[in-house]
Amino acid sequence: MHIDLAKPILDRNERLAAENRIRFDAAGVFVLDLMASPGAGKTSTILATIAALRERYRIAVIEGDIASKVDAEKVKAHGIPAVQINTGGACHLESDMIKRAVDTLALDELDLIIIENVGNLVCPTDFNLGEDAKVMILSVPEGHDKPYKYPGIFQISEAVILNKIDTMPVFDFNEEEFNGEVHTLNPKAPIFRIAATKGEGVAEWAEWLSARIDAKKAAAGAVAKADVDASDGGAA
Amino acid sequence: MHEMGITQSILDASFTAAEKAGATRITEITVSIGELTEIVDFALQFAFESLTPGTMAEGATLVITMVPAKSLCRDCDIEYFHDRFEMLCPTCGGLNIEPLQGREMQIDSIEADDDTKE
Numbered sequence: 568m569h570i571d572l573a574k575p576i577l578d579r580n581e582r583l584a585a586e587n588r589i590r591f592d593a594a595g596v597f598v599l600d601l602m603a604s605p606g607a608g609k610t611s612t613i614l615a616t617i618a619a620l621r622e623r624y625r626i627a628v629i630e631g632d633i634a635s636k637v638d639a640e641k642v643k644a645h646g647i648p649a650v651q652i653n654t655g656g657a658c659h660l661e662s663d664m665i666k667r668a669v670d671t672l673a674l675d676e677l678d679l680i681i682i683e684n685v686g687n688l689v690c691p692t693d694f695n696l697g698e699d700a701k702v703m704i705l706s707v708p709e710g711h712d713k714p715y716k717y718p719g720i721f722q723i724s725e726a727v728i729l730n731k732i733d734t735m736p737v738f739d740f741n742e743e744e745f746n747g748e749v750h751t752l753n754p755k756a757p758i759f760r761i762a763a764t765k766g767e768g769v770a771e772w773a774e775w776l777s778a779r780i781d782a783k784k785a786a787a788g789a790v791a792k793a794d795v796d797a798s799d800g801g802a803a
Numbered sequence: 804m805h806e807m808g809i810t811q812s813i814l815d816a817s818f819t820a821a822e823k824a825g826a827t828r829i830t831e832i833t834v835s836i837g838e839l840t841e842i843v844d845f846a847l848q849f850a851f852e853s854l855t856p857g858t859m860a861e862g863a864t865l866v867i868t869m870v871p872a873k874s875l876c877r878d879c880d881i882e883y884f885h886d887r888f889e890m891l892c893p894t895c896g897g898l899n900i901e902p903l904q905g906r907e908m909q910i911d912s913i914e915a916d917d918d919t920k921e
Contacts, residue, residue, distance in 0.1 A: 569913075
């Protein structure tokens, strides 16, 4: 017998991602899925972003790694709530892992959640987590040819962070070629040049993120106000 | 690398649908995969061959339809196919484009039998 299904393969992941998103929207919290290879500086970039934005926003971090609590401990040392997810070998995060991590956070007391995905330039690309934006980091030592080798992740990212620009003099990194490749793959994505551990260039990236957080909060506020107005109207 | 998990998702959904239809054996599963996804067809086939033995889909065929990437240029009002590297409008070179297809990951259909009735 022939059975028509027409069903998304990642149906369960998509459904849970939609549920996560509803919770994030209701709380007005902006969720960033940060992706990069191992060693590109995801944790350093998160720490630099926290330093730039912690006076203005309430931040939490979800750390995804195959094993260990090293990254969550680093974030917690800075007084920021952090949840560690250990995927136990899986090469990417999925939305049910995010749901379980979010269950341990006080969403209403947050403005920004940064999810550090598992170090990988391939697999995280195909999985929605319920995030507002996916952003990727490439570090200078990895080489300027990576957009040609891993086009998917450059296409799905709303912004590209180029980290470790302070190492440019010692690596054969052709920045002009890199910018051209990224532009061809993803014409709308801004490229932020940073040296996370030195704080260089972080302000511009933080401004971009800040605008997105504010827009999300404004949208959530507008919905909440409309609800209040509607219930006021109902009472009158 | 993530094809194992994706294949397991395909199988889980197929088993559920087949059992619901009263079937005991699956002979074929057809899926559509967009060329812009990170799914590799031979890795999917390998995972399928590894995961099906001992299940109701043992010996079944996995048919993979690759869906080419297509976008719309809003300025030129034309639809065009492209590869994953060059997405810009071929007519104006512009970026006012909207992706139409190429990110599909769908189970289209299955072929199943009820062996107990034969």
